[in-house]
Amino acid sequence: MRDVAIIGIGMTKWGELWEKSLRDVFVESALLAVEESGVDKIDSMYIGSMSSGIFVGQEHIASLLADYMGVNPIPATRVESACASGGIALRQAFIEVASGMSDVVLAGGVEKMTDVDGYQATYALGTASDQEYEGYHGITFPGLYALIARAHMEKYGTTREQLAMVAVKNHHNGSLNPLAQFPFEVTVEAVLNSVMVADPLRILDCSPITDGAAAVVVCPAEMARTLGKPVIKITGSGHATDAIALSSRKDITWLEAVYQSGKKAFDMAGKSPKDIDIIEVHDCFTIAEICVLEALGFFEKGKGGQAVERGQTSMDGDIPVNPSGGLKSKGHPVGATGIAQIVEAVKQLRGEAEKRQVKDARIAMTQNMGGSGGSSVVHILERE
Amino acid sequence: MRDVAIIGIGMTKWGELWEKSLRDVFVESALLAVEESGVDKIDSMYIGSMSSGIFVGQEHIASLLADYMGVNPIPATRVESACASGGIALRQAFIEVASGMSDVVLAGGVEKMTDVDGYQATYALGTASDQEYEGYHGITFPGLYALIARAHMEKYGTTREQLAMVAVKNHHNGSLNPLAQFPFEVTVEAVLNSVMVADPLRILDCSPITDGAAAVVVCPAEMARTLGKPVIKITGSGHATDAIALSSRKDITWLEAVYQSGKKAFDMAGKSPKDIDIIEVHDCFTIAEICVLEALGFFEKGKGGQAVERGQTSMDGDIPVNPSGGLKSKGHPVGATGIAQIVEAVKQLRGEAEKRQVKDARIAMTQNMGGSGGSSVVHILERE
Numbered sequence: 001m002r003d004v005a006i007i008g009i010g011m012t013k014w015g016e017l018w019e020k021s022l023r024d025v026f027v028e029s030a031l032l033a034v035e036e037s038g039v040d041k042i043d044s045m046y047i048g049s050m051s052s053g054i055f056v057g058q059e060h061i062a063s064l065l066a067d068y069m070g071v072n073p074i075p076a077t078r079v080e081s082a083c084a085s086g087g088i089a090l091r092q093a094f095i096e097v098a099s100g101m102s103d104v105v106l107a108g109g110v111e112k113m114t115d116v117d118g119y120q121a122t123y124a125l126g127t128a129s130d131q132e133y134e135g136y137h138g139i140t141f142p143g144l145y146a147l148i149a150r151a152h153m154e155k156y157g158t159t160r161e162q163l164a165m166v167a168v169k170n171h172h173n174g175s176l177n178p179l180a181q182f183p184f185e186v187t188v189e190a191v192l193n194s195v196m197v198a199d200p201l202r203i204l205d206c207s208p209i210t211d212g213a214a215a216v217v218v219c220p221a222e223m224a225r226t227l228g229k230p231v232i233k234i235t236g237s238g239h240a241t242d243a244i245a246l247s248s249r250k251d252i253t254w255l256e257a258v259y260q261s262g263k264k265a266f267d268m269a270g271k272s273p274k275d276i277d278i279i280e281v282h283d284c285f286t287i288a289e290i291c292v293l294e295a296l297g298f299f300e301k302g303k304g305g306q307a308v309e310r311g312q313t314s315m316d317g318d319i320p321v322n323p324s325g326g327l328k329s330k331g332h333p334v335g336a337t338g339i340a341q342i343v344e345a346v347k348q349l350r351g352e353a354e355k356r357q358v359k360d361a362r363i364a365m366t367q368n369m370g371g372s373g374g375s376s377v378v379h380i381l382e383r384e
Numbered sequence: 385m386r387d388v389a390i391i392g393i394g395m396t397k398w399g400e401l402w403e404k405s406l407r408d409v410f411v412e413s414a415l416l417a418v419e420e421s422g423v424d425k426i427d428s429m430y431i432g433s434m435s436s437g438i439f440v441g442q443e444h445i446a447s448l449l450a451d452y453m454g455v456n457p458i459p460a461t462r463v464e465s466a467c468a469s470g471g472i473a474l475r476q477a478f479i480e481v482a483s484g485m486s487d488v489v490l491a492g493g494v495e496k497m498t499d500v501d502g503y504q505a506t507y508a509l510g511t512a513s514d515q516e517y518e519g520y521h522g523i524t525f526p527g528l529y530a531l532i533a534r535a536h537m538e539k540y541g542t543t544r545e546q547l548a549m550v551a552v553k554n555h556h557n558g559s560l561n562p563l564a565q566f567p568f569e570v571t572v573e574a575v576l577n578s579v580m581v582a583d584p585l586r587i588l589d590c591s592p593i594t595d596g597a598a599a600v601v602v603c604p605a606e607m608a609r610t611l612g613k614p615v616i617k618i619t620g621s622g623h624a625t626d627a628i629a630l631s632s633r634k635d636i637t638w639l640e641a642v643y644q645s646g647k648k649a650f651d652m653a654g655k656s657p658k659d660i661d662i663i664e665v666h667d668c669f670t671i672a673e674i675c676v677l678e679a680l681g682f683f684e685k686g687k688g689g690q691a692v693e694r695g696q697t698s699m700d701g702d703i704p705v706n707p708s709g710g711l712k713s714k715g716h717p718v719g720a721t722g723i724a725q726i727v728e729a730v731k732q733l734r735g736e737a738e739k740r741q742v743k744d745a746r747i748a749m750t751q752n753m754g755g756s757g758g759s760s761v762v763h764i765l766e767r768e
Contacts, residue, residue, distance in 0.1 A: 001484050021516060050444075053437040057519070059511040060434075060466035063625040063641075063758040067632065073644040075623035076759070077472055078464045082444035088461055092476065099483030100385050127443040132405060135441070239459035241447040248451065257447075260457040374447040375460070 001098040005224035006216050006232045006381065008037025009343045014181045014212035014331040016114045022056050023068040026110040030069055030215040033106065037217035038227055043102035044075045046092045048085030048109035049335035052078075054124040056112050065110070082128035083284060085109060086214070086338025087368030087377030091237050093218050094379075103223065108215035109336035121209050125334070128371035130245035142206055142285065144246055144372045146198035149287035152253045153200070156302030158290065160200055164191035165308045166286035167204050167328055173315065174325020176356040181210050181331030205286040210331030214339040216346070221384075230350045236271065236365075236380030238264030244374030253302075257376040258295035258367060265365070265378040273297045276380075277361040278348050279319060280341035282369035283326040289313075292367055293321065296378070320358045323348060338368035338377060349383040385482040389608035390600050390616045390765065392421025393727045398565045398596035398715040400498045406440050407452045410494040413597040414453055417490065421601035422611055427486035428459045430476045432469030432493035433719035436462075438508040440496050449494070466512035467668060469493060470598070470722025471752030471761030475621050477602050478763075487607065492599035493720035505593050509718070512755035514629035526590055526669065528630055528756045530582035533671035536637045537584070540686030542674065544584055548575035549692045550670035551588050551712055557699065558709020560740040565594050565715030589670040594715030598723040600730070605768075614734045620655065620749075620764030622648030628758030637686075639757040642679035646751065649762040650681075657681045660764075661745040662732050663703060664725035666753035667710040673697075676751055677705065680762070704742045707732060722752035722761060733767040 010032030017025055026047070034042060047062045058064065062076035079088045086109030093107035113121055125141045134144065152158045168188055174180040191204040224231045240260035246252045266272055273296065281296075283289035290304035298319055299307045307313060313321035324330050324344035327337055345364035347353040364381045394416030401409055410431070418426060431446045442448065443462075450460035463472045470493030477491035497505055509525045518528065536542045552572055558564040575588040608615045624644035630636045650656055657680060665680075667673035674688035682703055683691045691697060697705035708714050708728035711721055729748035731737040748765045 023516075051437050053435050053508070053511055054443075056515070057507075057511055058515045059438075059464060060513075060628055060755050060758055062465055063628050063754060064514065066625045067627040067629075067758075072626055073624040073641055076465075076625045077476070077623070080443060080462045080464060081446055081460075092461070095480055095483050095485050098485065099479050101479050101482065123441075124437070127437055127441055129444075130448065131440070131442045132407075239461070240457040241450045241460045242456055243451040244444055244447050245451075257457055370447060371444050374444055374451075 002100060003221035004094050004097045004218050004234045005221040006218050006234065006346050007224050007227055008033040008217035009346050010036060011179055011214040011340055011343045013179050014210050014333060017211040018114065022052060022058065022110060022112040023065060025112060025211055026065050026108060026213040027068050029213040030106060030108050033215035033217050039104050039217065042071060042074060042104045042106045042217065044096060045106040045108065046089040047078045048089035048338060049078055049111060050080060050082050050085050051124045051127060056115055081375040082370035083334040084338060084368045084370035084375045084377050085335040089339060090342055090379060091239055091377055094234050094237050097218050097220060104217060104219045106215055106217050107339060108213060109339040110213035111333035111335040112211050113209045113333060114211050133245045133247060140198065142198040142201055145285040145287055146201045147246060148252050148291065149200055152287060155253055158305035160192065161188055162305035162309050163205055163286040164188045166283060166289045167191050169314055170283060170322050170326040170328040173323050173356055174329025177325045177330060180325045180329050181208055182329050201285055207284045207327035207332035210333040212331055212333035213336045214343050216339060216342050231384040232346050232349050233382050233384055234379060235382045236265035236269030238262060238378045241375050242373055244371050246372060253291060255291050255295040255373040257373050258292050258369065261376040261378040262296040265380050269380040271380060275363055276319060276365045277363050278323055278358045279321055279365040280324060280344050281321060281367045283322060283328050284332060289321065296367060315358065323353065323356045323358055341366040341368060345381050349381060386484060387605035388478050388481045388602050388618045389605040390602050390618065390730050391608050391611055392417040392601035393730050394420060395563055395598040395724055395727045397563050398594050398717060401595040402498065406436060406442065406494060406496040407449060409496060409595055410449050410492060410597040411452050414490060414492050414599040417599035417601050423488050423601065426455060426458060426488045426490045428480060429490040429492065430473040431462045432473035432722060433462055433495060434464060434466050434469050435508045435511060440499055465759040466754035467718040468722060468752045468754035468759045468761050469719040473723060474726055474763060475623055475761055478618050478621050481602050481604060488601060488603045490599055490601050491723060492597060493723040494597035495717035495719040496595050497593045497717060498595050517629045517631060524582065526582040526585055529669040529671055530585045531630060532636050532675065533584055536671060539637055542689035544576065545572055546689035546693050547589055547670040548572045550667060550673045551575050553698055554667060554706050554710040554712040557707050557740055558713025561709045561714060564709045564713050565592055566713050585669055591668045591711035591716035594717040596715055596717035597720045598727050600723060600726050615768040616730050616733050617766050617768055618763060619766045620649035620653030622646060622762045625759050626757055628755050630756060637675060639675050639679040641757050641760040642676050642751060642753065645760040645762040646680040649764050653764040655764055659747055660703060660749045661747050662707055662742045663705055663749040664708060664728050665705060665751045667706060667712050668716060673705065680751060699742065707737065707740045707742055725750040725752060729765050733765060
C-alpha cells in the first residue's frame, strides 16, 4: 500500500443556509478543496451523507454532485454510516489511493438538514438508531444519549456541571472559528439553565441542526511532496462497528466501536494517546465527548468528566480537544462532520488555524461516530 | 494491486417477503455466502442499499446488519448509487482486497421495498432522478425511461414489438431460475396488451418492486486457489457517472456512463465484447437493456432492438443476455440487483446454473446502472 497525503481542504460557513440547495452547499466546498490542492483533475470521489433521501428527497447524490462540479464521468460514490459518513468517505479515498487504483481522490461530506421541520429532522436522525428495537418504542436520538449520560453519572459520579464544561470549552474554541454556526461563548450557568431536551441533557448539551459541507483532496504522499506545501500524511485509519441498539451492549457507558477503531488507527500509525497533539472528537452531545476520550484511552474509564473539569482538554491542556469548536459550536451537518474534522486537523498541522492554533501541533487525530456508537472511524494525520 | 477472486455466493428467493424484515432478508443471503466460501471470518463488509431510509425508515444499516450477522466489530460500510449500489459494493470490496488492506471482504446488497404503498415506492425510486430538475415537474421513473424509449424508436426505428421481445426473452430465462420473483413466461401479445405505465412502456416492460438481498465473499486470488473450488477472478472493474437529469445529456438514447464504465472494465481486463460469454445487464425497463448493449459495444448504436429480434441475445444467441431472468423476471430489489448479477455470473462460470447454464461460459460481464444512467458499474469475471 502507498503512503497517502491530504493536499487540499475546503469548507465554507455552516448554518441555516436556506438560500442554497444541497448541491450548492457541497460544490462550494468541493471546488475550494480542488483549487487549494492545485491539481488539474481528480480521478474519483466519495461523498458522505447520512440521509439525503429523508432530508431533501434525493438519493444518487454522488453522481448528482459530480455532475454539478463538472467532473463527470469520474466514479463518484456515496457512503453512509449515519453521522460517521464523512469519516468513511475519507477512509475509502485513503484505501483507493493506497491501493494504486487512483491517484487523486476527493472525499467530501454534505448534509442539508434545515429544509424540513423539527419533527422530520428528529425522525431522520432517529434512523441512525435501531428503528425496530429503539425508534419503535418512541425514543429520540437525544434520548439515547441521555440514557448514556445518566448511566455515566450514576456509575462514575460524573456531574451535571462537568457535562456543561464540555459545551463551555467547545463554544470557547468555536468562538475563534469564523466558519462555526454558533461562534459564541456560553457559561456553565447558561448550559444548566437552558431548555431541557432529554433529562439530563439540555439544549446546550446538544449539537445543532446544520446545513453544511466540507471536502478534502488526497493523493500519494510522493506526489504531495512535489507540490511545495506541508505534506500531511494519513498514517492511521481505523473503522469499527458495534450493535446500534444500546440494549444489545454490555455497558452503555463504554463505546466499543470507538475503542476498536482507535486501536486500529493507533496500531497502523505506531502511536499511542501520548503522541497526539490535538484531537477532534464526535461531541454530538456533551456526554459523547467524555465517553469517546475514555474509549480512545486518553483518560481512564469514568475519569473523562474530571479531566474536562481540570482543564486537561482545553486549548492549553494536556490534549486540546475539538479546537474547531466541535460539533457543538461549529455545527453538525451529519454527513459532513467527519470531513470537517479532517479540515481542522489539517489546518492545525499546517499552522493555519489562526486564533485557535495549537502550538507545534504535528500529530492529529480525528474520531467520527455513527449513531450512539454503532460505528466509529478514527484517523491519525501527521505533518511530515 | 493483488488479484481478487470470488469464493462464496448467497441469494434466497426474491418476492414480496412480508414476513421478514430488512435484516432477516439480508442476513439469510449473507450467511449463505459466508458458509459457501468456507472461511471462518470476514475482515470487512460493504452493503449496497439505495433508500433504506425512505423504504423502511432505517439508515446506518451496515452496522445494523454486521451486528445481526454477528460479525461486529468489523468495519461495515453502506454504499449508495441508486440502483447501482450493489455493483458499487462489489467494487469497493475489490479495491479493499486488491489494496492489501483486508483479505476477506463480504459485498452484499439489500432492499425491502414492499413495506410501503405504491405511491411511496414510486417516490422513493424517483429520488434516483434529479429531484430539483426532474421530480419537481412530476415525472416518475418509468416516465424517464419512456422518454428514452420514444426517442430511440423515433431515431432508430426500434419497434414496440422489439421492446416486448426483451421481456419475453428475460421471462423465458427467469422461468428457469427458482429464485426469481416472477418465474413464468410471457408472450409478445401479453406485453403489448398489459396495462400502460408511461407511454410506450407497459407494466410488462417494467421490472417489479421486490424484497431481496444477495451477497458474495471476495479474497485474494492466491488464497482462493487453496480452497479447492473453481477460482472466479474479478479481472475488470469500471465505474462512471453522467448527469442524472436527462435534460443535461446531448442524446438521451446514449448512456455515456455505461460506455465509460464498460471501457474501463474492458481495458483493465484486456478484453472486448467478442470475448464475453454471458452478460447480466440492468434491464430495469426493456428499453434499458437495448441501450446498455449498444453503449457497451455489443451492437451498433441503434441496432439493439434488431439484435433482440434476431435472437442474438437469447440463450443460444451470439451473446446470452440476462440468463438469470434479469431485473424483469428475477425482480429488482434495487440495492441488491448488482450483487445478484454477480451471483448469476459466478454460477454460470462455475457451471452451476442448472437449466439455464450457458455452455462453456468462461468470461462473464455484469452491468449495473443507477437511475436513468447517472451511474454505471461494470465488472468482468473470469474462470481461471
